[in-house]
Amino acid sequence: MELLVASATGVLVAVGVYLLLRGRTFPVIVGLTFLSYAANVFLFAIGRLAINRPPIISPNASGYTDPLPQALVLTAIVISFGMTALIVVLALRGFLETGSDRVDLDTLDDARAPRKKPDPGRGDWPA
């Protein structure tokens, strides 16, 4: 089981990093989601892998599993869920406003200067 959990985390991270390095917003978001899944699985495993053990005190328990990683992973899931929702909205708004879903900032310099106004740097001075 250790091998399974470890390789699952590894594969999730690899997929996440690969998608993160793509040039368009949708693969990047999916990559971020994969990375946060990997973090969640990893956090589960930090309290050691234990099966069929209760996390709270019970009189007839033979042993316990660490409850703290479950609390940590719950917090992490909530935060990454909210963040994913935010970045999806952000990507959509960006796509609708600029007409492109590229991640890079190549167009930034053009976009920063209002298009309709003259550019005195190029010599077109308003009369």
Added chain:
Amino acid sequence: MSNLIVVPTVLPAMTAALLILALRHDLARQRIASVAATAALLAITIGLFMLASDGQPRAYLLGNWPAPFGIVLVLDGLSATMLVLTSALAFLILPYAIKGWDAQGRHFHALFQFQLLGINGAFLTGDLFNLFVFFEVMLIASYGLMLHGGGAPRLKAGFQYVAINLVASTLFLFAVGLIYAVTGTLNMADLAGKVAQIAAGDQALLKSGALMLLIVFAIKAALVPLHWWLPATYAATSAPSAALFMIMTKVGAYSILRVYALIFGAEAGALAQLANPWIPPAAIVTLVFGSVGMLASRTLRDLVCFWVVASMGTLLIALGTFDLPGVTAALYYLIHSTLTGAALFLLADLVAERRAQWLDRLIPAPEIQRATLIGGLFFLAAIAAVGMPPLSGFIGKLMVLEALRGAPGWPLIWFAILGTSLLMIVGFAHAGSTLFWKSRDANKIVEESDRRSFLPIVVVALLLAGTAGLSVAAGPATRSLEGIARQALDPNPYVRAVLGTDARVRAAGR
């Protein structure tokens, strides 16, 4: 009295809730509530600073759960200083935002308060996982503030900013997980005692966790090669947000100092001084990179952004020594660079709004209104930023140079700091002379009188007065900061305040 420690997190949270729930549609009342809450926060943080000035760290146990199990907030000189700096900066920036920026989108004041909640929490928390949570609170609010006002370039830069911070958060989780897996605790005081006791087989895991944490903090502190998000983000956001974000890079520097002096400090056994080999070289490259970037900037805003990168380099060169003179100099430079950077961002905005379509681009344009006043303020801010006498930048850089004398490779570091100062002078001189002296067409002075409010200029003047005050009161300030640095570098009082016992006593008892 020590119940006051929780107020810097509770007050902004309650204010933000009030702003969203009760005052959503009433901008005028939002402004009153926001200013009043920030003024109260400033008063309370000053009170906390007085409380902490006796050199005794204090712990606040939430719900009165005993320390390694419950959530704990810790107030010591370092966190109190950062709290005062944050609330003072927020209090000064808020009037600037009220001049009109806050009306360009919704919920500016609520986001502003949430941002203060996250920053204050990050400075107060004594627990690594809570540091993660407060980082997230701070970042979520900063996404909102960064995108405030909207517009295509801001959205584009915002996506990158959010994406890089999500990756950093994921790394933070992996690092925290590794540290918990090995030590079984995330309480910083508890970790300080346990790290030295780790079995040899687990040291590699703990070390990877600790260094991953350093990557996360380096992203926040804009350390090369993890700095590239900063110029794009800060240049695209609104001026008050950029000015407030000046404190966010400092959160990264604070976290580096807190974690690597307290947990992985001199007494951490095999993992002692873990960050020491990594920070100074990266900081020197950061300084050089930022200064060269200043020469390549085409707008005043970009110039200031690259100056922020360079100033983080200077700060971390001093901080990376982790000794008393170095950390004292770093704290002094931290306060100076926060105030100066905020003033520069607001000045860039003042210039841009007066230059019509030329904005803050470094090309000749018709002379701006109130050119003498704004130009004079820019001159003062540039002097402070570059590190020329008499303002605090000069004293800060002098302290950094003095602290590094005798450190390994100090001639190189001195050369880097002094050489980049020259590059900064060239950058600021070019920007200032283009913006204020090279009028493209002398007859084209815009006729209409400047009906804009005087308040934003007063805000900038007050920020600069802060750096002037810091240089006038340099003697008492450095003495006070030296005490704070000594306290920050000594884990034992901190551990005693949180756990009730000495780190070494605890370690020996195991």
